[in-house]
Structure formats: C-alpha cells, structure tokens
Amino acid sequence: MTATPARNSMPLLRRSAASAVACLPIAALLVTGLLLQPVLGSEMAIHWSGDASAPDGLSATWELFWAFAGITLALTLGTIALIMAGPHFRSGRLSAMITSLTGGILATAWIASAWATVDAPAPAEASLGARPIILAAAAVVAALVFLLTPPGASRAIEGESETDALELAPGERVAWSTRISSPLFTIIAVALVALASLCAIVGATSNTGGMLVGVVTFGIAALSTLALTPVQLTVDHRGIRLTSVILRIPLVRVGLASIENVTTDTIEPGQWGGWGYRISGSGRAYITRRGPGIIIYRHNASPIAITVPDPQQAAATANALTPTA
Structure with a gap:
C-alpha cells in the first residue's frame, strides 16, 4: 500500500x-x-x-x-x-x-x-x-x-482481420470521413519553418547571400511536411480519398471499381518503409505511427495502408460501397 x-x-x-x-x-x-x-x-x-x-x-x-x-x-x-x-x-x-x-x-x-x-x-x-x-x-x-x-x-491492437460490410438498403447511400493529424509531423514542420526563418534573419542581417539556399531548402521541406498533417480520409460513392487539409493535395485516390476489399490491421512502419507517405515493395502507405489502420487491396495493383483511429468503420463503409462481382 x-x-x-x-x-x-x-x-x-x-x-x-x-x-x-x-x-x-x-x-x-x-x-x-x-x-x-x-x-x-x-x-x-x-x-x-x-x-x-x-x-x-x-x-x-x-x-x-x-x-x-x-x-x-x-x-x-x-x-x-x-x-x-x-x-x-x-x-x-x-x-x-x-x-x-x-x-x-x-x-x-x-x-x-x-x-x-x-x-x-x-x-x-x-x-x-x-x-x-x-x-x-x-x-x-x-x-x-x-x-x-x-x-x-x-494501444492494444489485433492482427489483420476481414471487416463485414455495412448493411445498406437498396439505393441507400452512405459516407464516412475523419481527420487524421500527427503531432510529430507538425513539430517537424514547425522546426523546419523555424530553421527557414533563421536563415532569412541571418541573410537579412549579414552579407551572406548563401542563406537564401537555406530558406528555400527548409521552406520546401516544411511545405512537404505540412502536406502530411492534418489529412482528411473520406469514404463515399466516389471511392477512398486521402487529402492534405492545408495544401489540398490528394495523397491517395482509389475508385470503388478498383477496390477488391478493405481490411483492418496493425500498421507496422517497418513493413511499409517508415513513417510519412511511403512507397515501397509492400505498396503505398500513409503512416503516422504504429497503430490501427486500413489496408486497401486493389485489383491488379499493390495495396495501400493508412493509419486511422477508427479503422473498422472506415473498412465497413468501403466494403459496403464496393461493387461485388
């Protein structure tokens, strides 16, 4: 005691x-x-x-x-x-x-x-x-x-599992959406902005023209990182889309006709090439952490993994909308 x-x-x-x-x-x-x-x-x-x-x-x-x-x-x-x-x-x-x-x-x-x-x-x-x-x-x-x-x-997470589709009435339409953010990506972006600002200050207070290279380099890196957080994941009649909220850049876009099925799993960064937006031998992935996510299996194409806090709902909605053979 x-x-x-x-x-x-x-x-x-x-x-x-x-x-x-x-x-x-x-x-x-x-x-x-x-x-x-x-x-x-x-x-x-x-x-x-x-x-x-x-x-x-x-x-x-x-x-x-x-x-x-x-x-x-x-x-x-x-x-x-x-x-x-x-x-x-x-x-x-x-x-x-x-x-x-x-x-x-x-x-x-x-x-x-x-x-x-x-x-x-x-x-x-x-x-x-x-x-x-x-x-x-x-x-x-x-x-x-x-x-x-x-x-x-x-968080305790189970292994990959099939997710049953939602029960939809004939002609019923359904959509699901969530916003995903990564504090780690945000912090990296802020640090890069700070470094770009510092290069700008040094360049403005000295005759060091080479600081412009630092401003451009760190600025581009900051924008690239900001494109990764936050993002909006949407599942609807158009398919599955992952879009940068700040820059409005589509990171993932998969039409329903291309989807074979969607499962839930523990997304391991090491299996998909690391954190962030990755392209590897396993396929494409958007990974903010080791944790729950969805895996989109496509016809005649590599899978796509996305970490998401509520993967069951996302997978169930996608499977309900995916046309069956």
Whole structure:
C-alpha cells in the first residue's frame, strides 16, 4: 500500500527531470550572451564553409542573438509541453527529442560562432577550429530528454482481420470521413519553418547571400511536411480519398471499381518503409505511427495502408460501397 504513491510519482519525477534537462540549451545560450556581452562587438562571424578557417559573412551580433534565443526558447517550451503530455501522446518523447535537438543545435551554433569571434583579432578573421564539437552537447541533451521521458501508453491492437460490410438498403447511400493529424509531423514542420526563418534573419542581417539556399531548402521541406498533417480520409460513392487539409493535395485516390476489399490491421512502419507517405515493395502507405489502420487491396495493383483511429468503420463503409462481382 505504501509503495503505490512512490511508484505513481515516478513518471512525474522523470518528466520533471527531462524538462529541467531540456532547459539547458536556452540557459547556456543566455548565460553565454551575458558573459560575452562586454567583449562582443556589433558584428560577429557567421556561417562558415570549406575548412571553416574564415567566415563567409558577418551579422549584427545582438539581433542574431535574440533571434536565436527566441526560436530556442519556443522550441524549449514546445519540448516541455511534449514531455508533460503524459501517456496521452505515445510519440511524445520522440517528438520532444527532435525539438530539443533542434533548439540545442541553434543554441550551440551561436555559442560556437560567438566564441570564435571573441578569440579572433577581428570578426572577419574568426576561425571555427574545433569549436563545432560543442554541437555534440545538443545531441547529449536530446538523448537525455528521450531517455528520461516515460514512454506513452500503447494501444492494444489485433492482427489483420476481414471487416463485414455495412448493411445498406437498396439505393441507400452512405459516407464516412475523419481527420487524421500527427503531432510529430507538425513539430517537424514547425522546426523546419523555424530553421527557414533563421536563415532569412541571418541573410537579412549579414552579407551572406548563401542563406537564401537555406530558406528555400527548409521552406520546401516544411511545405512537404505540412502536406502530411492534418489529412482528411473520406469514404463515399466516389471511392477512398486521402487529402492534405492545408495544401489540398490528394495523397491517395482509389475508385470503388478498383477496390477488391478493405481490411483492418496493425500498421507496422517497418513493413511499409517508415513513417510519412511511403512507397515501397509492400505498396503505398500513409503512416503516422504504429497503430490501427486500413489496408486497401486493389485489383491488379499493390495495396495501400493508412493509419486511422477508427479503422473498422472506415473498412465497413468501403466494403459496403464496393461493387461485388
């Protein structure tokens, strides 16, 4: 009896410890800024390429500092929110690790650049040397966040099974629709937007034209990720459609005449090539997690798997609408 409260408090203690660790990057950035404020000038070296012996450009020191600090703080708060989400978000600790790693990389990147600038005779002569090794600290913090955060509760799922079609009266029409979202994809998209914004800020405050490449690259990656969450899955007389809610891009479109049958199953990312929108030897798939979903078997074509919270209803509706031979 006396052991129960201690056991029940353990997850909270672990989440509190993980939250404290997640604050280390923003704390290190703020402390470094405070310590270097007397010796850092109005410009600092930023963005190295090649052997990192000389910077590609200079940037306004404190405008860049507050940009990095603001984005790192936002990522830190997001990390803590994910850590404290508890068992309601199964992918919470993986998402927390990603946001923590992104914030840590931003913080340590500014620290390394500022350190190199202070040690150089002039900002334009700054050399990174071995200082990028401190970026490894971001990976250590992210790993600790992942290990300290208790895993979310997993849902018990049965194996693949046939789903009976709905009973429809002659001439009756039926439709089913649901919205599917992935916090993990949303977090990745937000992180990519943050990186694109950071590249834009650096490019605007320095003479580093190469930052435009970062803006375009991260921007395209963010849009590609936003296309995956949220999505709308619809089953009606036109077939089965999976459409991006934000970009209105159809990800899956299968007509009823192409459907052999629809079953429910535990969707394993490893069997379908991973998470996201995948094309593999097993077929096509939209996967947000390991969990319940539908598998669409088609005539003379590879199957399509979609993770969905209520696969039985989706499969039953599709099988009721599918024409029988």
